[in-house]
Amino acid sequence: MLDREQSGGGLARAVAASKGDFVVYVLALLIGVVAGLRAMTAPAAVAWAAYLGWLDLSGSWLAFMGTVWAVGIFTILAVVELVTDQLPSTPSRKVPQQFGARLIMGALTGAAIGTPFGGWIAGLIAGVIGAVIGTYGGAAARAALAKSFGKDLPAALIEDAVAIIGAYLIVSSLPVPVVP
Numbered sequence: 001m002l003d004r005e006q007s008g009g010g011l012a013r014a015v016a017a018s019k020g021d022f023v024v025y026v027l028a029l030l031i032g033v034v035a036g037l038r039a040m041t042a043p044a045a046v047a048w049a050a051y052l053g054w055l056d057l058s059g060s061w062l063a064f065m066g067t068v069w070a071v072g073i074f075t076i077l078a079v080v081e082l083v084t085d086q087l088p089s090t091p092s093r094k095v096p097q098q099f100g101a102r103l104i105m106g107a108l109t110g111a112a113i114g115t116p117f118g119g120w121i122a123g124l125i126a127g128v129i130g131a132v133i134g135t136y137g138g139a140a141a142r143a144a145l146a147k148s149f150g151k152d153l154p155a156a157l158i159e160d161a162v163a164i165i166g167a168y169l170i171v172s173s174l175p176v177p178v179v180p
Contacts, residue, residue, distance in 0.1 A: 021117050021119060023175060024113060024114060024117045024119065024123070024174075024175065025114065025119065025122055025123065025126045026126075027113050027170050027173065027174060028109075028110035028111075028113040028114050028122070028123040028124075028126035028127050028130070029110070029126040029127070029129060029130040029133075030130060030166065030170050031045070031046065031106070031109045031110060031113055031127060031130065031167065031170050031171075032106035032107075032109065032110050032126060032127035032128060032129060032130020032131040032132075032133070032134060033130040033131070033133050033134035033137070033138075033166070034109075034130075034134060034163050034166050034167045034170065035102050035105040035106035035109055035127065035130065035131045035134060036093075036102050036106065036130065036131040036132065036133060036134020036135035036136075036137070036138055037134045037135075037138040037159055037162065037163040037166075038078065038081055038082065038085070038159075038160065038163040038164075039081060039098070039101045039102045039105045040074060040077040040078040040080075040081045040105065041078045041081070041082075041163045041164060041167050042105050042106065042109040042167060043065070043070075043074045043077075043078075043105050043108060043109055044071075044074040044075045044077070044078040044167070045109075045167035045168065045170065045171045046065055046108075046109045046112045046113070046171060047065050047066070047070040047071045047074045047075070048071055048075075048171065049171035049172075049174065050062075050065045050066030050070075050112070051066050051067070051068065051070075051071045054171055054172065054174055055112065055113070055116065055171065055174055056116045057112060057115055057116065060115045060116075060120070062108075062111065062112045062115055062120075065112055082160055085156060085160070086153065086156055092139070093135050093138070093139055094135065094136070094139060099135055102131045102134070102135050103128055103131050103132070105131065106127040106128050106129075106130055106131025106132075106134070107124045107127050107128050107131070108124075108127070109127055110123040110124050110125070110126045110127015110128065110130065111123045111124035111127060113127070113170075113174065114126070117175075138159060141159070142155045142156065142159050143155075145158060145159075
């Protein structure tokens with residue numbers, strides 16, 4: 001397994017030690033924002049974090065997220081979403097089905113981040129709030145970027161990069177729970 005010390009997660013752990021679980025819920029909110037940008041990128045990142053041992057979901061109702069099956073399925077869905085998002089026939093993220101999927105993925109991933117710290121419900125709520133922010137904020141930012149570029153593709157690719165890099169930074173910054 002990859003050690004998070006090698007991937008830059010030390011800062012968040014140091015802050016978490018001094019600030020309590022606040023950082024965990026900020027990270028849950030932020031993974032929800034990622035779900036609002038790209039619904040399947042957030043669960044793919046969380047599944048990889050659980051699989052690599054960065055996020056301990058063992059013994060919880062979310063333990064399935066750490067299986068090779070979850071990693072494979074969510075990764076494939078994330079790649080498919082990145083491709084289909086570029087198609088002109090893709091519906092708005094604000095239509096009920098798309099918005100609902102983002103809320104569910106924000107809830108799932110936020111709960112997963114809160115689970116090792118005994119706060120899956122707070123993580124779930126933070127993830128949903130983040131998904132709302134990411135959905136509407138991402139749509140507004142992408143529209144503004146598309147307008148400034150004169151076309152949508154560069155804006156979409158920037159949004160993809162923000163979602164992927166953001167998801168990695170979030171899961172690699174997860175604090176390690178302190179067991180008394």
